[in-house]
Amino acid sequence: MSGFKFNFITDDDGDGDSASDKNLGLGAGAVICEQSKDRDALIELKREGSDGGGDSGAPCIRPAKKLTFNDDLVQAICKNVYQVETLTVCGAEYVHRVTSDEEVASSALRESVTQDSDIIPLVYEGGLKIWECSLDLVEYLASSDVDFAGANVLELGCGAALPGIHALGQGASVVFQDYNAEVLELVTIPNVVNNTPDDDDDRVAALPGRCQFWAGDWGALERKWKELQLRFDVILTSETIYSEAAQPHLYSLIKAVLKPAGAAYVAAKVHYFGVGGGTRQFVHLVEEDGAFNVTTCFATESGLRREILMMRWKTAGAT
Numbered sequence: 469m470s471g472f473k474f475n476f477i478t479d480d481d482g483d484g485d486s487a488s489d490k491n492l493g494l495g496a497g498a499v500i501c502e503q504s505k506d507r508d509a510l511i512e513l514k515r516e517g518s519d520g521g522g523d524s525g526a527p528c529i530r531p532a533k534k535l536t537f538n539d540d541l542v543q544a545i546c547k548n549v550y551q552v553e554t555l556t557v558c559g560a561e562y563v564h565r566v567t568s569d570e571e572v573a574s575s576a577l578r579e580s581v582t583q584d585s586d587i588i589p590l591v592y593e594g595g596l597k598i599w600e601c602s603l604d605l606v607e608y609l610a611s612s613d614v615d616f617a618g619a620n621v622l623e624l625g626c627g628a629a630l631p632g633i634h635a636l637g638q639g640a641s642v643v644f645q646d647y648n649a650e651v652l653e654l655v656t657i658p659n660v661v662n663n664t665p666d667d668d669d670d671r672v673a674a675l676p677g678r679c680q681f682w683a684g685d686w687g688a689l690e691r692k693w694k695e696l697q698l699r700f701d702v703i704l705t706s707e708t709i710y711s712e713a714a715q716p717h718l719y720s721l722i723k724a725v726l727k728p729a730g731a732a733y734v735a736a737k738v739h740y741f742g743v744g745g746g747t748r749q750f751v752h753l754v755e756e757d758g759a760f761n762v763t764t765c766f767a768t769e770s771g772l773r774r775e776i777l778m779m780r781w782k783t784a785g786a787t
């Protein structure tokens with residue numbers, strides 16, 4: 469199936485196939501495999517075919533799964549030398565693990581290589597790359613008075629996870645979530661470890677106590693996390709509202725796990741051309757439900773219009 473370009477920034481230098489272009493959604497044109505109207509219908513069909521809990525046998529929706537993250541894994545990653553991109557955001561340097569086509573093709577994400585598509589609805593949702601709104605979110609958080617010290621933070625749809633890594637560096641405990649377990653294994657976990665100063669043994673040793681990694685669909689995770697009574701002071705998410713069909717699932721999960729005095733930050737494009745989602749639809753969804761105040765705490769017109777929305781409970785006692 470041939471892809472078409474949607475939203476994000478197009479490939480300025482034309483060739484678009486260097487390792488760097490493939491791993492940074494910033495410079496590379498994003499490709500999605502379905503046209504908008506077909507896409508939403510396809511997503512609904514896939515959802516109907518699977519209850520998301522992993523018991524139905526349907527392979528489409530990813531069940532909730534907590535990945536093992538222990539000291540042995542941290543040590544193994546510390547010893548491994550990966551190819552990384554270096555990014556400077558707000559004066560801080562971040563590294564992002566570069567994946568190769570071969571490596572991706574040998575995982576369950578092979579379709580993203582064979583279809584040359586950056587997003588395949590409910591198969592691969594784009595987490596191998598860094599998308600530009602995640603940098604907006606890191607910049608915003610670094611210049612804001614959000615206090616991460618001792619906070620329980622959740623990054624939804626984390627992919628490369630720079631916002632969650634920022635929160636971790638400021639003293640938070642962080643749950644990182646991505647749709648694809650393979651993204652967590654190939655990119656998120658190495659990024660978290662590689663962005664923890666390795667000359668600080670205490671910080672490295674403390675990682676397993678301060679981080680969790682969960683894969684799966686937002687619907688499946690909502691059921692699981694309600695059972696486990698996970699709750700968060702701050703929820704961060706970037707470039708996760710491009711699909712109108714998926715927005716209610718993301719919203720419902722935020723509503724289920726945000727603490728009464730907590731805040732959620734949603735960084736996204738105002739409009740995702742070709743797929744129909746964006747901040748306007750999300751604000752409409754939140755306002756229609758009525759549980760949260762939603763404000764725009766950052767906006768830029770440079771390139772494609774982007775915003776960061778902040779959500780807080782209207783009633784601080786709400787659950």
Ligand SMILES: C[S@@+](CC[C@H](N)C(=O)[O-])C[C@H]1O[C@@H](n2cnc3c(N)ncnc32)[C@H](O)[C@@H]1O
Pocket residue numbers: 593594595596597598599600601602624625626627628629645646647648651684685686687705706707708714717
């Ligand atoms: C375009 S990527 C953005 C990655 C990263 N936040 C960034 O800005 O670089 C979208 C992310 O949303 C998540 N996602 C999309 N649909 C999802 C769903 N139905 N359930 C769970 N996660 C989903 C995936 O984890 C994916 O990594």
